[in-house]
Amino acid sequence: MPIATDDMLQKIKDRQWALADIDWNAPGAELITDEQRPMLKDFMADVVWVEALGACGFKALELKVEDPYLKEIYRYFQAEEQRHANAELALMHRWGMLEQDEFPEPTVQLRLIMQWLDKNVDKMSLGVLGTLIPMLEVALDGALLKFLLDEVKDPVCHETFAKINSDESRHLAVDFHLLEVLGMPRTRHLVINTVATFLTPSVLMGLVQFAPLLSSTRDKIIGIGLPEEKLYRAIRRFGEVGDKSPTTPRNPIYQAVKYYGNMVMDRHHPFHRYVGDPLVAITNRYPRRWLKPKPSWTESLAYEPAA
Numbered sequence: 001m002p003i004a005t006d007d008m009l010q011k012i013k014d015r016q017w018a019l020a021d022i023d024w025n026a027p028g029a030e031l032i033t034d035e036q037r038p039m040l041k042d043f044m045a046d047v048v049w050v051e052a053l054g055a056c057g058f059k060a061l062e063l064k065v066e067d068p069y070l071k072e073i074y075r076y077f078q079a080e081e082q083r084h085a086n087a088e089l090a091l092m093h094r095w096g097m098l099e100q101d102e103f104p105e106p107t108v109q110l111r112l113i114m115q116w117l118d119k120n121v122d123k124m125s126l127g128v129l130g131t132l133i134p135m136l137e138v139a140l141d142g143a144l145l146k147f148l149l150d151e152v153k154d155p156v157c158h159e160t161f162a163k164i165n166s167d168e169s170r171h172l173a174v175d176f177h178l179l180e181v182l183g184m185p186r187t188r189h190l191v192i193n194t195v196a197t198f199l200t201p202s203v204l205m206g207l208v209q210f211a212p213l214l215s216s217t218r219d220k221i222i223g224i225g226l227p228e229e230k231l232y233r234a235i236r237r238f239g240e241v242g243d244k245s246p247t248t249p250r251n252p253i254y255q256a257v258k259y260y261g262n263m264v265m266d267r268h269h270p271f272h273r274y275v276g277d278p279l280v281a282i283t284n285r286y287p288r289r290w291l292k293p294k295p296s297w298t299e300s301l302a303y304e305p306a307a
């Protein structure tokens with residue numbers, strides 16, 4: 001069922017929180033084991049950057065939707081993703097993973113996605129953005145954080161992610177709301193008209209670049225000791241929730257993204273042998289000096305509780 005966007009906006013406004021609400025020096029940081037530390041640092045660094053990508057995606061959506069409540073909701077979501085990134089940076093500092101002014105470096109896979117988004121995000125239609133962003137949220141943003149809590153015992157981490165996950169539950173509700181709207185008869189023809197634009201070389205390149213990001217995330221999840229099945233379950237959720245709606249499945253871009261997600265998650269699919277795995281190998285060796293400078297929006301990250 002589509003949601004009432006005015007009610008949702010009010011709910012979002014009522015549930016705002018700040019980094020200063022959390023006592024970052026409370027006991028519990030010592031519960032991170034030396035064994036966990038290196039992989040956890042890598043994983044958290046990825047999560048921080050995925051939040052930043054989420055903020056960038058919501059900014060693009062804000063510009064494309066017409067519903068004034070939805071526009072405002074996306075403005076809040078940008079700030080929330082930013083806050084998530086900052087809270088995760090604060091956790092990394094708490095755990096002694098970063099020096100005073102140190103910022104985690106994004107992996108090459110993330111840098112390539114950022115580069116691609118920076119160039120293409122404005123050109124993408126609402127149909128494409130509104131379908132791809134829920135996938136990013138389901139797979140990388142909301143779900144990953146839940147897995148982390150199974151492994152990390154620090155109570156401040158739990159407190160932080162309880163706040164983040166509660167924001168994410170509203171992100172997902174709005175993500176799936178937009179998917180439903182995109183599948184409605186009135187908007188569907190617009191979406192179908194954008195299928196041609198969807199299949200441009202640059203969008204296909206983006207999808208191809210998303211694969212090594214998912215694969216490298218999977219490797220890190222296994223490294224932390226989490227079963228990869230959990231990531232797959234999260235990605236499958238995109239289709240399970242989407243398919244329940246009477247209108248979402250009629251959006252052809254949704255079908256394409258769902259198919260893509262299932263393909264990436266199927267380890268036996270020839271896609272991995274011929275495209276995914278070679279791409280991870282290539283991107284891992286991609287010379288950093290070939291990367292363009294980081295987009296300017298990445299500079300707004302700051303972990304100070306005042307943020």
Ligand SMILES: [Fe+2]
Pocket residue numbers: 051054080081084141142168
């Ligand atoms: Fe987030």
Ligand SMILES: [Fe+2]
Pocket residue numbers: 054081137141142168171
């Ligand atoms: Fe989110």
